[in-house]
Amino acid sequence: MDTRHTAVILIGFQNDYFAPEGALHGVVHHQAQSVLDNTLRLVDALPSDVLVLATPIVFQPGYPEMEEPVGILKLIRERGAFAAGQPGCDTIEPLLQRAPRVRVVPGKRGFNAFHGTSLLQVLRENSISQVLLAGVVTSICIDSTARYAADQGYKVGVLSDCTAGRNATEQSVFCDSLFPMYASVLTADEALEALAPTESLAR
Structure with a gap:
């Protein structure tokens, strides 16, 4: 991987998913700590020229963005998750401590981290050709974002130990069967190894 043209995209690293008192902590609680530990280790070890981007989901109070939500969006509204100005909406403290490394x-x-954001513009401005995805939920936001990125011509990597599904079976199905149809699936350690600088041999 070319570090100058690689971006790591962090999705959903917010209190409502990762804090024990978070409104949606129960959705990914079985993997939340290991995903967080692996992701922070990855961010800390990345070469300095790898772009690291966080894409938090935020709704206005009262959820005017949702007319007739279904599925997880309905659950978000019912539980008051990711509402602007509420602690659950905030980016988790360990990532805040890593500013400005994380933009x-x-x-x-x-679901799709490109929709409604300037993510595509940021990637283009930084000449990014490959994206690595970390975060939650594997079957929803990770999958939606990965598919869109692939459609836009990016090489996509999904970090299997930096993502969490709603349960182990879901995580396995996506990482073993679905993602490989349009993306690479690799661990944080494999990504770091691929991004490690190589020394040219003196001749």
């Missing part, structure tokens, strides 16, 4: 791209309102 926030605001505007996400749904």
Whole structure:
């Protein structure tokens, strides 16, 4: 991987998913800590020229963005998750502590991190050709974002140990069977190895 043209996109690293008292912590609680530990280790070890972007989902109070939500969006509204100005909406403290290494791209309102945000523009401005995805939920936001990125011509990598599904079976199905149809699936360690600088041999 060329570090100058690679971006790591962090999706959903917010209190409502990762804090024990978060409104949706129960959705990914079985993997939340390991995903967080692996992702922070990855961010800390990345070469400095790898772009790191966070795309938090934020809704206005009262959820005017949703007319007749279904599925997880309905659950978000029912539980009051990701509402602007509420603690659950905030980016988790460990990522905040890593500013300005992690650049926030605001505007996400749904599953796909490109929709409603300037993410595509940021990637183009930085000459990015490959994206690596970390975060939650594997079957929803990770999948939606990965498919869109692939459609836009990006090489896509999904970090299997930096993502969490709603359960182990879901995570396995996506990482073993679905993602490989349009993306690479690799661990944080494999990504770091691929991004490690190579020394040219003196002749």
